[in-house]
Structures are given as structure tokens and as C-alpha cells.
Amino acid sequence: MTRPIILTGDRPTGNLHLGHYVGSLKKRVLLQNEDKYDMFVFLADQQALTDHAKESEMIKDSIANVALDYLAVGLDPKKVTIFIQSQIPELAELTMYYMNLVSLARLERNPTVKTEISQKSFGESIPTGFLVYPISQAADITAFKANLVPVGNDQKPMIEQTREIVRSFNHTYKTDILIEPEGIFPENEAAGRLPGLDGNAKMSKSLGNGIYLSDDADTVHKKVMSMYTDPNHIRVEDPGQIEGNMVFHYLDIFGHKEEQEEIANMKKHYQKGGLGDVKTKRYLIDILERELAPIRKRRLEYAQNMDYVFDILKKGSEQASSKASETLDEVKKAMGINYF
Numbered sequence: 001m002t003r004p005i006i007l008t009g010d011r012p013t014g015n016l017h018l019g020h021y022v023g024s025l026k027k028r029v030l031l032q033n034e035d036k037y038d039m040f041v042f043l044a045d046q047q048a049l050t051d052h053a054k055e056s057e058m059i060k061d062s063i064a065n066v067a068l069d070y071l072a073v074g075l076d077p078k079k080v081t082i083f084i085q086s087q088i089p090e091l092a093e094l095t096m097y098y099m100n101l102v103s104l105a106r107l108e109r110n111p112t113v114k115t116e117i118s119q120k121s122f123g124e125s126i127p128t129g130f131l132v133y134p135i136s137q138a139a140d141i142t143a144f145k146a147n148l149v150p151v152g153n154d155q156k157p158m159i160e161q162t163r164e165i166v167r168s169f170n171h172t173y174k175t176d177i178l179i180e181p182e183g184i185f186p187e188n189e190a191a192g193r194l195p196g197l198d199g200n201a202k203m204s205k206s207l208g209n210g211i212y213l214s215d216d217a218d219t220v221h222k223k224v225m226s227m228y229t230d231p232n233h234i235r236v237e238d239p240g241q242i243e244g245n246m247v248f249h250y251l252d253i254f255g256h257k258e259e260q261e262e263i264a265n266m267k268k269h270y271q272k273g274g275l276g277d278v279k280t281k282r283y284l285i286d287i288l289e290r291e292l293a294p295i296r297k298r299r300l301e302y303a304q305n306m307d308y309v310f311d312i313l314k315k316g317s318e319q320a321s322s323k324a325s326e327t328l329d330e331v332k333k334a335m336g337i338n339y340f
């Protein structure tokens with residue numbers, strides 16, 4: 001029996017934060033532990049280069065850091081193949097063939113690419129590699145014949161475009177070797193997007209409003225103490241607002257079932273007046289630390305042994321490469337360019 005294949009990746013452009021954790025990492029570990037899938041997780045360094053061409057040092061550092069984040073949250077290299085995109089040349093080769101099946105207009109219509117272009121102030125100089133990254137993403141997915149791709153909602157257009165490329169390839173070359181993947185998207189809004197400490201809709205590196213899996217306990221403490229609450233809740237006895245108050249928002253997300261009653265009582269107390277922000281924040285710190293402390297501990301342990309971490313990535317990349325090269329052979333055969 002062949003098992004369904006899951007593949008997903010991240011651009012290594014900085015350490016991973018709590019938003020990544022609730023939005024995707026936790027789910028990956030759950031899927032891994034279901035033991036029903038063949039799973040690939042990879043560092044999309046080539047994709048990161050499409051808009052950070054001059055920052056290859058930063059990408060290199062991020063490879064190490066994101067790999068540590070992966071291992072720290074519990075991705076297990078015995079169960080999941082963890083690899084680095086640039087070490088799989090077959091992916092670039094597949095991209096080359098798929099490029100001929102996609103029009104420039106179609107790329108320019110991709111809504112995520114469109115949004116990113118408007119945010120990144122490329123001006124007139126959009127790198128070609130950036131515009132075609134959805135095609136390279138289709139290569140990432142199809143090289144491993146992935147059936148399922150767990151990603152954020154912003155990646156829906158990439159999955160859609162991959163499906164189109166698969167249909168186009170199979171139709172053009174009268175084959176069925178490429179598999180149309182399905183996306184697995186966050187179940188609800190809360191899981192899809194963790195707001196930043198400052199109340200901004202998104203936790204992000206560029207906004208400087210995140211808690212990182214690599215933050216030490218002191219930093220987490222300071223960051224929570226600076227969280228956005230209710231600016232009109234000045235004295236403890238003032239009535240306070242729950243809506244838009246990041247402390248309560250995070251408590252809803254990170255509190256366990258057994259704590260829900262207590263959190264509901266705290267909300268009532270806060271709204272009535274008499275519950276101070278320092279108290280609610282201390283309570284949140286305990287709840288976050290319950291999750292973060294073991295992750296931090298494992299992260300520090302792995303960080304002591306970076307040779308071992310890179311060895312995991314090397315072995316994973318070798319395995320991934322052999323799988324991708326099987327697909328590439330089939331692709332070339334289907335296209336009739338297997339000359340010898």
C-alpha cells in the first residue's frame with residue numbers, strides 16, 4: 001500500500017515565530033505523528049532568493065535557524081524527510097519544462113504574486129525569478145508527487161496554479177504521471193493568522209511584533225509585558241475591553257480546555273474593572289511558557305550540535321533528490337526527450 005504524500009516548505013528568511021507555530025508547525029507535527037503519510041518538509045532557499053538575491057548570507061543563517069526550529073517543535077527526521085531546495089537540481093530542471101506551459105499573463109494574474117509585488121516595491125525591476133516562482137513551486141510539489149500540501153491561505157493560488165500545470169502537462173504529453181495536489185488549509189481564522197504583539201493583524205518579522213521560538217524566557221516575559229491591551233484601561237479599577245486586547249486573544253488560542261472557565265471569568269472581571277494588565281499578562285506568560293519552554297530546551301540542545309543538524313539536512317536532501325530524479329526521468333520520457 002502506498003501512503004499519501006505530504007509536502008510543505010518555508011522560505012528561510014528569518015527565525016520562525018509563534019504565528020508559524022500555531023499556523024503550520026503544530027499541524028505538521030500532528031500529521032507526522034499520525035503515521036499515515038510519507039512526509040517531506042523543506043527549506044525553500046531558491047524561492048527566498050527570488051526576492052532576496054543579495055542576501056544569501058541571511059538565507060544561509062536562516063537555513064540553520066529554521067532547521068533548528070523544525071527539530072525543536074518535534075519534527076522527527078526519522079519520520080519526515082527534511083531537505084534544502086537548492087540541493088535538488090531536478091527541481092530547477094522541472095521548472096524549466098513547466099515554464100513553457102504557463103503564459104506570462106497567467107503569472108501576472110496570480111493574486112499572491114500580485115499582492116507581494118505591490119508590497120515589495122520592486123518598482124520597474126521585478127526579478128524574473130520572482131514572477132515565475134509559482135512555477136518553481138509547482139515543480140517542488142510535483143517532483144515528489146505530493147497529494148497533500150498543508151499551507152496558509154495565501155498559498156491557495158499556488159496550489160491552484162500547480163493543479164493547472166499538472167493538467168496542462170498531462171494533457172500536452174498524453175500522460176498521467178503528474179499528480180494534482182490538494183491544499184490543506186487552516187481550519188479557522190484563529191489558526192490561520194496569529195496577530196502581532198502590537199495588535200497588528202499579522203505577526204511578522206518586518207513589523208517586529210513577534211515572539212520567536214528561539215526567544216529566551218526573559219525576552220518572552222518582556223514581550224508579553226509590552227503587549228497591546230486596552231489603551232483606556234489605565235487604572236486597575238477601570239473597566240477594560242476584551243475585543244482587540246491581545247492578551248485575551250492569545251489566551252483564547254493558547255489556553256487549554258481546562259482553563260477556559262478561568263479565562264471566561266477573567267474576561268468578566270476585566271470588563272467590570274478590578275483586574276490589572278500585569279496579572280493577565282503573568283497568567284499568559286505561564287501558559288505560553290508551558291508550550292515554549294520544552295521547544296526552547298530542545299532547540300538549545302540541537303544548537304550545540306550543528307554538524308548533526310546539517311547532516312540531517314544532507315541525508316534528507318539526498319533522499320529527496322533520488323525521489324525527484326525518478327519523477328524527472330518520467331517527465332523527460334513523457335516529453336520524448338530521453339534520447340539515449
Ligand code: TRP
Pocket residue numbers: 007008009010011044047136137140141149150151155
Ligand atoms: N511559498 C511558500 C511560502 O512562502 C513556500 C513554499 C515553496 C512551498 N515551495 C513550496 C510551500 C511547496 C508548499 C509547497 O510559505
